[in-house]
Amino acid sequence: MDLDVVFLGTSGSVPTAQRAPSALLVRRGGERLLFDCGEGTQRQLLRSTVGLVELREVFVSHFHADHYLGLPGMLKTFALRGREVDLTIYGPPGLVRLFSSLKRIFGKLTYEVRLEELEAGDVLERDGYNLTTFAPAHGVSAVGYAFVERPRPGRFDVEAADALGVDPPERGLLQRGESIELEDGRVVTPDEVLGPPRPGRKVVLAGDTAPSPIVLEAAREAEVLVHEATFLDEERERARETAHSTALEAAELARDADVSFLALTHLSNRYFGPEIAREARTIFPDTVVPKDFDVIDVPFSERGSPRLVRGGVRRRREEVVEPEREEAVP
Amino acid sequence: MDLDVVFLGTSGSVPTAQRAPSALLVRRGGERLLFDCGEGTQRQLLRSTVGLVELREVFVSHFHADHYLGLPGMLKTFALRGREVDLTIYGPPGLVRLFSSLKRIFGKLTYEVRLEELEAGDVLERDGYNLTTFAPAHGVSAVGYAFVERPRPGRFDVEAADALGVDPPERGLLQRGESIELEDGRVVTPDEVLGPPRPGRKVVLAGDTAPSPIVLEAAREAEVLVHEATFLDEERERARETAHSTALEAAELARDADVSFLALTHLSNRYFGPEIAREARTIFPDTVVPKDFDVIDVPFSERGSPRLVRGGVRRRREEVVEPEREEAVP
Numbered sequence: 001m002d003l004d005v006v007f008l009g010t011s012g013s014v015p016t017a018q019r020a021p022s023a024l025l026v027r028r029g030g031e032r033l034l035f036d037c038g039e040g041t042q043r044q045l046l047r048s049t050v051g052l053v054e055l056r057e058v059f060v061s062h063f064h065a066d067h068y069l070g071l072p073g074m075l076k077t078f079a080l081r082g083r084e085v086d087l088t089i090y091g092p093p094g095l096v097r098l099f100s101s102l103k104r105i106f107g108k109l110t111y112e113v114r115l116e117e118l119e120a121g122d123v124l125e126r127d128g129y130n131l132t133t134f135a136p137a138h139g140v141s142a143v144g145y146a147f148v149e150r151p152r153p154g155r156f157d158v159e160a161a162d163a164l165g166v167d168p169p170e171r172g173l174l175q176r177g178e179s180i181e182l183e184d185g186r187v188v189t190p191d192e193v194l195g196p197p198r199p200g201r202k203v204v205l206a207g208d209t210a211p212s213p214i215v216l217e218a219a220r221e222a223e224v225l226v227h228e229a230t231f232l233d234e235e236r237e238r239a240r241e242t243a244h245s246t247a248l249e250a251a252e253l254a255r256d257a258d259v260s261f262l263a264l265t266h267l268s269n270r271y272f273g274p275e276i277a278r279e280a281r282t283i284f285p286d287t288v289v290p291k292d293f294d295v296i297d298v299p300f301s302e303r304g305s306p307r308l309v310r311g312g313v314r315r316r317r318e319e320v321v322e323p324e325r326e327e328a329v330p
Numbered sequence: 331m332d333l334d335v336v337f338l339g340t341s342g343s344v345p346t347a348q349r350a351p352s353a354l355l356v357r358r359g360g361e362r363l364l365f366d367c368g369e370g371t372q373r374q375l376l377r378s379t380v381g382l383v384e385l386r387e388v389f390v391s392h393f394h395a396d397h398y399l400g401l402p403g404m405l406k407t408f409a410l411r412g413r414e415v416d417l418t419i420y421g422p423p424g425l426v427r428l429f430s431s432l433k434r435i436f437g438k439l440t441y442e443v444r445l446e447e448l449e450a451g452d453v454l455e456r457d458g459y460n461l462t463t464f465a466p467a468h469g470v471s472a473v474g475y476a477f478v479e480r481p482r483p484g485r486f487d488v489e490a491a492d493a494l495g496v497d498p499p500e501r502g503l504l505q506r507g508e509s510i511e512l513e514d515g516r517v518v519t520p521d522e523v524l525g526p527p528r529p530g531r532k533v534v535l536a537g538d539t540a541p542s543p544i545v546l547e548a549a550r551e552a553e554v555l556v557h558e559a560t561f562l563d564e565e566r567e568r569a570r571e572t573a574h575s576t577a578l579e580a581a582e583l584a585r586d587a588d589v590s591f592l593a594l595t596h597l598s599n600r601y602f603g604p605e606i607a608r609e610a611r612t613i614f615p616d617t618v619v620p621k622d623f624d625v626i627d628v629p630f631s632e633r634g635s636p637r638l639v640r641g642g643v644r645r646r647r648e649e650v651v652e653p654e655r656e657e658a659v660p
Contacts, residue, residue, distance in 0.1 A: 014407040015373040017645060021403075039403040040370035043345040065435055069403050073351075073369040076395050077344040104431040105395055315347060 001128070003028045003149075003201055003298040005224060005263070006313050007290040008044040009036075012208075012230045012244070012266040013066050020044050020292055021066040022266060024226065026147060026203065028129070034058045035145060035205050041070035042077055048293055048313040054083060059131075060091035061207035062142035063098055072105040079109040088114040090124075092141040118143050120214075129200065134218040136209030139243040144207045146218050149200020152300075153177060153190075161193045201298050204259075208266060210240065211249040219257040223298050224306050227253065228266035229276050229289070235268075247276045251283035261306035262287040263296055331458070333358045333479075333531055333628040335554060335593070336643050337620040338374040339366075342560045342574070342596040343396050350374050350622055351396040352596060354556065356477060356533065358459070364388045365475060365535050371400035372407055378623055378643040384413060389461075390421035391537035392472035393428055402435040409439040418444040420454075422471040448473050450544075459530065464548040466539030469573040474537045476548050479530020482630075483507060483520070491523045531628050534589075538596060540570065541579040549587040553628050554636050557583065558596035559606050559619070565598075577606045581613035591636035592617040593626055 004027050011019035021038025025045075034041070034055050045052045052074075060068050071089070078087070089095065095117045118124075120135035120143055128150060133143040156175055166188055170180045179189045202222040206215045209228060219225045230244035239246050245253075247264060254262040262284050264276055273289040280287040288308045290296065295312030299305075334357050341349035351368025355375075364371070364385050375382045382404075390398050401419070408417070419425065425447045448454075450465035450473055458480060463473040486505055496518055500510045509519045532552040536545045539558060549555045560574035569576050575583075577594060584592040592614055594606055603619040610617040618638040620626065625642030629635075 014410055015376060015403075017373075017376045020373060039400070040373055043347075043350060043370055046345060046347045065403060065406050069435070070369070073345075073395060073399050080344055101431060101434040105399070 001029050003203070004309075004312075005203060005226065005296040005298065006048070006050060007263075007265065007292060007294045007296075008041060008048065009038045010265045010267060010290055010292055011038075011066075012228070012268050013064075014269055015040070016269045018272075018291065019267065019269075021069070022061075023070065024205065024265075025050065026205075028147075032056075033131075033147075036061050036067045036207075037070040037074060038066050039069040039073075042074040044292065047315055049315050050313055052077065054078070054085055056085065056087060058087070058089045059145055060089065060095065061136070061144065061205070062092060062138060062140050063094055064140070064208070067208075068098070072102050075109060075113065076106045078111065079106070083109075083111045086112045086114060088116060090116045090118050092143045093117050093119065094141045132218075135214055136207045137212035137214070137243060138208045138210070142207055142209075144209065144215060144218060145205045146222070147201075147203040147205070149202070151197040151199055154195030154197050157193050157195060164188055164192060166193065199301065201300065203298060208243070209245060210243045211245050211253055216253050216257045219253065219259055222257070222259045223301070224261045224263060224296055225254050225257065225259040226263045226265060229264035229280065230266050230268050232271065232275060232279055247279040248283060251280035251287060254284045254287070260286065260301075261296070263308075264289045331359050333533070334639075334642075335533060335556065335626040335628065336378070336380060337593075337595065337622060337624045337626075338371055338378065339368045340595045340597060340620055340622055341368075341396075342558070342598050343394075344599055345370070346599045348602075348621065349597065349599075351399070352391075353400065354535065354595075355380065356535075358477075362386075363477075366391050366397045366537075367400040367404060368396050369399040369403075372404040374622065377645055379645050380643055382407065384408070384415055386415065386417060388417070388419045389475055390419065390425065391466070391474065391535070392422060392468060392470050393424055394470070394538065397538070398428070402432050405439060405443065406436045408441065409436070413439075413441045416442045416444060418446060420446045420448050422473045423447050423449065424471045462548075465544055466537045467542035467544070467573060468538045468540070472537055472539075474539065474545060474548060475535045476552070477531075477533040477535070479532070481527040481529055484525030484527050487523050487525060494518055494522060496523065529631065531630065533628060538573070539575060540573045541575050541583055546583050546587045549583065549589055552587070552589045553631070554591045554593060554626055555584050555587065555589040556593045556595060559594035559610065560596050560598050562601065562605060562609055577609040578613060581610035581617060584610075584614045584617070590616065590631075591626070593638075594619045 006025040009020035009023035020040050022036040023041040024035045026033045096115050118133045122133045124131040130148050132146045136142050136144045174190050174193050177190050203224045204219045204222040206227045227250040229247040229250045231239045231246045233246040233248040277289040293314040295309040336355040339350035339353035350370050352366040353371040354365045356363045426445050448463045452463045454461040460478050462476045466472050466474045504520050504523050507520050533554045534549045534552040536557045557580040559577040559580045561569045561576045563576040563578040566576050607619040623644040625639040
């Protein structure tokens with residue numbers, strides 16, 4: 001089951017020529033979960049190899065404009081394409097009130113938009129994973145999101161199965177956790193042929209936040225922590241005033257939370273990226289500062305470590321294809 | 331006095347990978363007038379060699395979301411930069427009501443935003459030109475804009491001035507329209523040394539519209555007409571239903587209005603550009619379909635014809651510079 005994190009917008013507060021405002025896509029198997037939707041996100045999707053897919057769920061971290069201003073236009077575009085499938089938008093308390101204002105912009109849609117306000121500590125149970133929420137320290141109604149896969153069955157011990165005389169057709173049952181009865185009447189239980197359950201993957205999206213013990217706990221032992229680094233540490237005072245973090249602070253938190261891989265985002269427009277990475281790596285070497293259209297692959301731990309794929313979803317000019325007729329709108 | 335038209339967003343209704351929603355900048359001398367401001371316009375400016383300059387005036391053609399959704403984010407960005415200079419936004423009736431909704435998004439600003447509702451036929455008098463408004467046929471409250479320079483003084487006839495005995499220091503006065511008295515008491519009037527007044531330039535921005543006799547009159551003898559061509563003529567029925575134009579119709583209008591140069595924009599996402607240009611040129615050869623970041627230079631008629639500069643404001647990678655410290659925001 002593939003899992004990756006696609007960076008669609010990595011600027012803080014205001015866009016730059018290189019970086020769009022906040023937006024991030026988590027892809028797991030066929031699922032596409034969008035986290036935050038800054039101005040221009042629909043076009044960032046169109047400019048990527050992902051395309052403007054029929055998202056089913058959008059998760060908003062908080063209601064500063066750079067995190068949601070792409071929603072009205074994207075909702076409108078879906079409607080102009082004649083979308084019929086529901087869309088659910090999650091966010092902290094205040095979501096419903098915000099949409100009573102935004103509705104004036106996007107008007108009547110061709111599909112239903114469901115709004116779900118989430119409190120810190122809420123858990124959304126999904127097929128194979130949970131999304132849990134926590135409270136970042138940003139001074140406003142906000143939630144961070146922890147994507148936590150459920151443990152997988154242990155490794156199948158082929159030698160043990162051979163020794164017990166379990167034939168291949170019955171091995172699948174054991175692997176799925178069921179006991180079987182052999183022809184001679186002996187019962188074989190899964191724990192006789194399976195190793196200990198293997199952990200799932202954990203990806204934590206902290207959102208905009210000052211350094212916070214709550215975020216630290218939420219991030220504990222994550223494969224990937226996506227944390228903001230709006231400033232360098234020389235601007236720590238400004239970071240405190242605005243409830244943001246410095247690269248150094250984010251790195252300290254990643255180290256203390258024992259995460260595997262740290263991705264820094266939400267850069268102030270005074271920074272370009274390399275200086276943010278350099279500062280963080282003095283504390284936490286496995287740090288990257290993704291650009292827009294970069295991807296972080298998150299393999300199962302036994303298959304390797306998370307890695308940054310530069311321009312992983314950047315669309316080459318020759319990949320531009322004619323839009324599907326059914327997606328065309330006036 | 332340089333005059334050009336910068337295409338920042340040329341898509342219709344929804345963005346594509348190549349085209350942002352509507353936005354167009356008219357540059358005359360040091361003036362920068364933005365017409366429409368679709369989602370992502372602030373970033374289109376940042377991605378261009380124009381930069382996100384401190385615009386003083388924005389002109390909205392109508393209130394479909396693809397024409398104004400970039401305003402809240404841009405206003406917010408200006409405020410985060412600490413802007414103090416006023417900004418005036420013009421638009422058809424309904425502008426004030428729209429902003430009472432949008433205010434919820436951009437909140438308190440550091441500068442004053444003035445809103446001015448314009449009726450068709452209003453004239454804004456400027457230094458050297460007028461902006462006049464007219465009513466496109468789009469089925470909603472809307473205005474088109476005609477940018478019309480005032481006539482310039484006629485060409486100075488050096489031989490006539492020599493023959494009359496007018497010395498160089500006094501020629502400037504005559505050129506500015508003042509009579510002078512020579513040492514021998516003779517009076518020389520401007521018309522003795524100036525040719526007939528030379529026409530200024532006219533650029534007409536029709537906005538979203540079905541073919542319309544009002545637009546045709548407004549566009550008469552314009553150097554440049556920017557007209558929408560949302561569809562090819564094979565979709566004429568769809569154009570009627572949505573109060574848009576086909577490339578053929580726009581070309582017919584340009585021909586009938588005797589304009590010099592036609593720029594087609596607001597393309598449906600089913601088209602790429604060349605097919606729109608081909609169709610229009612069967613009727614009106616001097617047609618272009620600008621891409622984002624293309625520019626149309628509009629010289630005075632005695633100096634040449636309008637011409638398309640492909641990628642005229644596209645920023646090359648090496649031109650990316652560090653933002654000015656005073657423009658940096660968290």
